[in-house]
Amino acid sequence: MAFRATAALRQGLRLRPAFELAQRAACLQLVLARWGLETAALMGLRGEQTANDEERKARAVEAITAALYESGMDDHATPAERAMLEKPYRAWEYGDYVYGDHWEAMGVLQWLVGRQHKVPPYYSSFDRARLFQSTGIMPADPSTLERFVDSFMAPQMRQHVDEQQLQAEVDAAEAWSWRARAQELLRLRDEIAKADEAQPRAAAAAGEESLLERTLREKGIPPALRKMAAEIHVKIPLGVQRAHQRGIVASVEGGDFAIAVEMKEDGAGQPRTAAVPYASLDAGHLDALRKIAESRLLAFSWALGRLDPWDPAKAGELGSINPVSAVWAPES
Structure with a gap:
């Protein structure tokens, strides 16, 4: 449902x-x-x-x-x-x-x-x-x-999408943007874990910014998502499950968002598609999906007044459009 x-x-x-x-x-x-x-x-x-x-x-x-x-x-x-x-x-x-x-x-x-x-x-x-x-x-x-x-200047001009359609697309934009950022967060966490551990423990005790925190800040990952860094490997499957159960994401594969990819032609010479897990994609395809989600979230955020003025440089910093992200909002 x-x-x-x-x-x-x-x-x-x-x-x-x-x-x-x-x-x-x-x-x-x-x-x-x-x-x-x-x-x-x-x-x-x-x-x-x-x-x-x-x-x-x-x-x-x-x-x-x-x-x-x-x-x-x-x-x-x-x-x-x-x-x-x-x-x-x-x-x-x-x-x-x-x-x-x-x-x-x-x-x-x-x-x-x-x-x-x-x-x-x-x-x-x-x-x-x-x-x-x-x-x-x-x-x-x-x-x-x-x-x-x-052609859109008439005072009686009505919106071309109804509230239910708009809400569904905003929820989808939030979910796919979250998934892309979570993947980046997971990659960064694994990449710098050893270096972060090697930092003097005195720095952490003094309240100084860790290497992980600094890298996430420079990558523009929102503070709300940064808090999940230590448990992101657990949060991803949980978020995927919630998004699917709530109808925000239509299908999952291998416990992850399902991605339809075109495979080689079959024996009849017809191309076929198959569903693969989001995380199974290579770096280039993951980056392409991140850019799609980021750009669409930017447009929805500006169109709904969550971003003003228009500024693509802030695309990586945008949080949720809903008061609470569609993936993590409490159920009614």
Whole structure:
């Protein structure tokens, strides 16, 4: 049976107005359009392009930046986003490319305003081509930005997701974010356990920060989760069980969140899928799942007023959106 919290804990989720969600989605789309051009250049995906091709892309970058200001979206972009868009073509730095982790945030915002039919499972991503097509925005055309946002300006504009749908997705975002952070916490705990034990015991007695505590702080793991460090190997299976029993996570495998992976083709030449435990994935796939959960939680947190202003740098520090995390809230 799906979990239902007490009325004292469930105070209702109040979204920002639809036009604000649309403005944020539009700003993200502009930055991600620029990200696509810069990433292609960085990775050398230019084929047999000529100097004219490079000039064309440079003009496209200039047009995207101009569209930001001509549409008035600069008032809703963050200082970091404006700075990224104002840089000349191929002048991005490492911190700018990291913004490409937030396609999932744009997907959540589009779902909230009715431009995406569903939020995909947390082991798969929103379709990027569909994200760009569903808004009707042409990044170099300011009029398309204006039309997209204006379509959500009507005073009678209603929310496109009901409270039950929203609550279910918020709970899922919290659960998958918790699982990703717990895995990171487990890895860090195992990695530095010996070094932490080697520290002078006098330091602990004096109340100084241990190596474990300092590492967790630098990784942006919230204080509430840090307290579980010593028992995280016990807390993970307990949290998985609670999330499954409450209907937040649909299925488990091997006592862990189930991840659907595509296997080699069968004898008939058809690909097949199999469920594997979350913890069985390699480091690269675990990192990909962490980024999906982190970006979606960022979008829900901002959309529900738990984060203001928009700041992806704080994604790793966000706690629960519910008064108590959906995984650990007491049953009614």
